[in-house]
Amino acid sequence: MATGTDQVVGLGLVAISLIIFTYYTAWVILLPFIDSQHVIHKYFLPRAYAVIIPLVVGLLLLLFVGLFITYVMLKNQRVTKKAQ
Structure with missing residues (x-):
């Protein structure tokens, strides 16, 4: 709830x-x-920004998703090495 x-x-x-x-x-x-x-x-705003703003936001979103996935994979790699 x-x-x-x-x-x-x-x-x-x-x-x-x-x-x-x-x-x-x-x-x-x-x-x-x-x-x-x-x-x-x-x-x-001028219409050129109607393309530029979503493009920049999308690229930043992809960047942060990629960084998050990289961080999680590196963290899991460290944990599995400590467990061995």
Whole structure:
């Protein structure tokens, strides 16, 4: 069972994810169909960042997953050497 704190953290993460998804969807899908002189464009970054930001985040995620796997493998290797 999840505690109250876990539920609040989970709800916060879902809310943040929903906000980011909505912003990105409006930025990438809806904004190109709105006139470039419209006032709404000042609330969004240039469209080049719509590709650059997810690419950088994905590369960082892969880096951290790779570092974690390397750390776990090296740690398991040390433990098995001590057991022998």
